[in-house]
Each structure stands twice: as C-alpha cells, then as structure tokens.
Amino acid sequence: MKKCSLLPVAVAGFLLISGTRAGAEYWYRPGFHPGPAYSTPVIVTPVRSYPAYDYTLASEVQVALKRRGYYRGPVDGIIGPSSRASIRAWQYDRRLRVTGEIDRPLLHSLGL
Helix, strand or coil, rough: CCCCCHHHHHHHHHHHHHHHHHHHHHCCCCCCCCCCCCCCCCCCCCCCCCCCCCCHHHHHHHHHHHCCCCCCCCCCCCCCHCCCCCCHHHHHCCCCCCCCCHHHHHHHCCCC
16 A cells, blocks of 8 residues: 655645745745744824813814804814814915914914
8 A cells, every 4th residue: 555645735735725836935944933923013003182272262263264264164162173174274375384283373373
C-alpha cells in the first residue's frame, strides 16, 4: 500500500481559502511565524471639541448674523454646525481669521 502525505492536501486547502499563491508563499515562508498578539491597526479620528458659549452671547451672535443674511437657522443660543458655517462665512468675507468660533475679532466686527 502506498503512503501519501497530507502536506499537498493542506497546501491546496490553504490556496483554495486564500485564493492566491502569493498569500501561501507569505505564510509558508521559512522562518516566518506570525505572532499570536498581532491585530490590525486601529485608526483613531480625533474629535474636535469646541468651547462652550453663554446662551445670551450665542443668541446675540446668531441674531446679528441673521440680520446680515448669514444665518438662516433658529435663534436658539446653541452654536451648532450651521452657526459655525455662518460664522466662518462672515469671518472669510471680513478677512478675519477663519475659525468658526466666537472670538473678540468676530464680536468687534459684528458690533457686539
């Protein structure tokens, strides 16, 4: 009776699962042993935090921008994405530093 090795069967199964011969060469390279603690790298996206504003100051800025046609949302005293976009547009048009935040140059240019 003829003896047969299981190595060709294992390699064929691996090639069938991986789909590429290059992948098989990568894993069966002599001396290569992937570490058991390897994991895929995690991509961390930084979260931008904005300063908190007083309700009255935020609503005054919203009203001033609304009078000038830059802000179209509700005057609620909450500086959200639409408020920041209108602040950035005002700062850009007035050649101020574009930050999207309420600062002294913005308040001075709005007359507040």
